[in-house]
Amino acid sequence: MSGAYLLRRILLAIPAMLGISVILFTVLALAPGDPFGELVSNPNVPASVQAALRAKFGLDDPVWQRYLHWLVAMLHGDWGFSFVSRINVDTLILQRLPVTIAVIGASQVLAIMIAVPVGVLAAARPYSLFDQVANTLAFIGFSLPTFFTGLLMILLFSIRLNWLPFVFRADLPGAGWAWWWGELQQSIMPVAVLGLYQGASLVRFVRSSAMDVIKLDYVTTARSKGIGQRRVLIRHVVRNALIPVVTLVALQMPVVFGGAIITEQIFRVPGIGSLLIASILSNDTPVVMGVTFVFAGLVVLFNLIADILYGWLDPRIAFR
Amino acid sequence: MAGSTPASLSADTIPPPGGIVSRAKPPVSPAREAWRRFRRHRLAVISIVVLLLLVIGIAIGPWLWRTPIDDIDFGAQLAGPSWTHPFGTDDLGQDLLARMIHGGRVSLAVGVAAMLVAVIVGVVIGAIAGMASGWLDALLMWASDLFLSLPQLPLLLLIIYLFRDTLRRLLGTEGGVFVLIVVVIGGLRWMPVARLVRAQFFSLREKEFVEAARALGASRLRLVVRHILPNAMGPVIVAATIEVANAIIAESTLSFLGLGFPPDVPTWGRMLFDAQDYLDIAPHWALFPGAAIFLAVLSINFIGDGLRDALDARRVI
Numbered sequence: 001m002s003g004a005y006l007l008r009r010i011l012l013a014i015p016a017m018l019g020i021s022v023i024l025f026t027v028l029a030l031a032p033g034d035p036f037g038e039l040v041s042n043p044n045v046p047a048s049v050q051a052a053l054r055a056k057f058g059l060d061d062p063v064w065q066r067y068l069h070w071l072v073a074m075l076h077g078d079w080g081f082s083f084v085s086r087i088n089v090d091t092l093i094l095q096r097l098p099v100t101i102a103v104i105g106a107s108q109v110l111a112i113m114i115a116v117p118v119g120v121l122a123a124a125r126p127y128s129l130f131d132q133v134a135n136t137l138a139f140i141g142f143s144l145p146t147f148f149t150g151l152l153m154i155l156l157f158s159i160r161l162n163w164l165p166f167v168f169r170a171d172l173p174g175a176g177w178a179w180w181w182g183e184l185q186q187s188i189m190p191v192a193v194l195g196l197y198q199g200a201s202l203v204r205f206v207r208s209s210a211m212d213v214i215k216l217d218y219v220t221t222a223r224s225k226g227i228g229q230r231r232v233l234i235r236h237v238v239r240n241a242l243i244p245v246v247t248l249v250a251l252q253m254p255v256v257f258g259g260a261i262i263t264e265q266i267f268r269v270p271g272i273g274s275l276l277i278a279s280i281l282s283n284d285t286p287v288v289m290g291v292t293f294v295f296a297g298l299v300v301l302f303n304l305i306a307d308i309l310y311g312w313l314d315p316r317i318a319f320r
Numbered sequence: 321m322a323g324s325t326p327a328s329l330s331a332d333t334i335p336p337p338g339g340i341v342s343r344a345k346p347p348v349s350p351a352r353e354a355w356r357r358f359r360r361h362r363l364a365v366i367s368i369v370v371l372l373l374l375v376i377g378i379a380i381g382p383w384l385w386r387t388p389i390d391d392i393d394f395g396a397q398l399a400g401p402s403w404t405h406p407f408g409t410d411d412l413g414q415d416l417l418a419r420m421i422h423g424g425r426v427s428l429a430v431g432v433a434a435m436l437v438a439v440i441v442g443v444v445i446g447a448i449a450g451m452a453s454g455w456l457d458a459l460l461m462w463a464s465d466l467f468l469s470l471p472q473l474p475l476l477l478l479i480i481y482l483f484r485d486t487l488r489r490l491l492g493t494e495g496g497v498f499v500l501i502v503v504v505i506g507g508l509r510w511m512p513v514a515r516l517v518r519a520q521f522f523s524l525r526e527k528e529f530v531e532a533a534r535a536l537g538a539s540r541l542r543l544v545v546r547h548i549l550p551n552a553m554g555p556v557i558v559a560a561t562i563e564v565a566n567a568i569i570a571e572s573t574l575s576f577l578g579l580g581f582p583p584d585v586p587t588w589g590r591m592l593f594d595a596q597d598y599l600d601i602a603p604h605w606a607l608f609p610g611a612a613i614f615l616a617v618l619s620i621n622f623i624g625d626g627l628r629d630a631l632d633a634r635r636v637i
Binding site: 016019020023024027028136139140142143144145147148151152154155159251254255257258261262265266276277280281288289291292295296298299300303 | 363462463465466468469470471472473474475477478479481482565569572573576577578579589592595596599600603606610613614617618621622625
């Protein structure tokens with residue numbers, strides 16, 4: 001892969017990020033009232049102080065100037081101050097971010113581990129019983145909303161069977177193996193809810209992608225050389241079938257973040273998703289804006305990673 | 321076009337041996353052909369029946385089941401299913417069947433209305449991009465790429481958080497939230513439809529029948545509305561079906577997070593939100609609305625799959 005391709009991809013991510021920041025700022029600017037200026041509308045504050053505050057925060061400036069100020073502040077890492085938690089927004093988000101990334105990462109691994117074998121096997125024997133059962137289960141999987149699966153799992157594994165805890169604890173006691181065991185137990189359900197949903201929606205893409213590859217001449221060549229079905233699938237089909245799936249995993253990221261917010265809310269996982277809901281319910285505008293911006297940034301980042309991976313996996317793309 | 325002449329020429333000069341027999345058959349209309357293909361998808365046919373039952377139940381339910389949705393009965397708090405309350409009651413002793421019927425009306429109405437918003441916006445933008453090409457097309461596709469990479473749920477939550485109170489004052493509690501949710505869900509989901517329509521336009525606008533219409537002096541608008549758009553509708557209908565399912569899930573998600581409709585408007589998602597704290601003593605409260613969302617979404621998804629078999633000419637069965 002050439003350096004030029006890498007550079008072009010990275011440069012293309014900048015306008016996307018700017019576009020997203022414009023949309024976010026427009027939403028904020030169109031919103032009634034001054035979301036950042038609760039002090040300003042307080043009747044106990046004298047008019048002169050109000051005017052000074054308005055001038056200080058630049059609320060009377062033209063919109064484009066306010067946008068530039070906001071953007072520069074965001075770029076400097078000055079994300080504002082949480083009204084509720086009384087700490088800087090960026091510190092708050094950085095505290096919560098690792099949990100979210102861990103849950104999303106683990107669930108993506110689970111989703112791929114389910115979707116790839118099932119999808120490839122279904123493509124190897126299209127319209128067989130296995131294919132039909134897998135297809136029906138996939139439909140059921142992505143028609144079950146994550147919030148309902150979460151509640152069903154809590155009902156079954158926590159309340160009926162009493163196997164797993166249904167509240168995720170950030171400050172898990174103990175150390176060593178006991179700590180890891182507890183961490184595993186409390187992560188199973190959030191990761192499974194997200195991973196199963198994601199896996200179900202990926203199965204069909206993997207299947208159709210593998211079907212396209214199986215038809216190609218080089219697969220027939222491999223078969224006619226006498227290589228067994230298993231080896232043909234694993235060594236020849238899967239590798240090429242996975243290339244489009246990489247893009248799909250990245251394109252699905254916005255949906256995954258939506259699922260992560262719900263899962264974190266159900267299982268009380270202290271990530272940025274539950275932070276978003278909590279700050280919306282307590283009118284903590286700087287945190288709401290910050291978290292939304294982080295989600296947007298993560299989506300752009302994953303798209304970028306997928307583009308780079310795509311160019312690495314399929315060199316034909318990079319030369320275009 | 322040059323490519324079309326030899327094919328029709330050979331078909332006229334050398335009649336195939338079976339041609340007379342096939343010509344004797346009555347012509348099959350496109351709708352009939354689509355239905356024939358659709359019927360092959362057994363699960364889609366079952367789903368149509370399930371969805372119809374659900375819609376009929378929701379539509380005529382209030383006349384058959386006359387218990388009011390806000391009839392508080394502290395004598396029957398969190399009661400399980402019984403003859404007086406077939407789906408049980410909630411923490412205030414309100415009848416869940418009546419609330420499910422009402423909630424279904426809201427959920428399905430939101431689903432259909434948000435789909436209409438998404439499809440109308442998508443068709444208009446896709447058609448403009450598909451006809452214009454050049455810089456306008458590039459700009460619109462850049463915008464659709466941008467919208468595709470927006471994190472939908474966080475943005476949805478942000479917009480509802482910022483605009484909820486204003487619209488509530490303008491349009492009343494229920495109406496304001498309804499308009500807001502429909503416009504925002506629809507406004508964030510037009511991109512797939514726009515891309516589909518654009519791709520269809522690119523191939524259709526070069527076809528002979530469009531050229532013929534243009535040669536006869538049809539205006540641009542007439543070309544689009546009468547000639548190109550009707551031929552591009554197949555994939556759009558499929559996408560629209562899936563959009564209904566997506567919108568129902570989106571609305572339920574908002575309600576489940578406590579940020580959708582207010583508590584006195586029972587929607588399926590809102591009922592799940594209220595029920596989650598009573599899972600241990602009243603699981604029926606969560607199971608019935610959850611199952612209703614699941615059934616509605618699953619059947620709509622299967623119908624969409626069946627419609628894809630029926631309407632998408634690119635797929636050979």
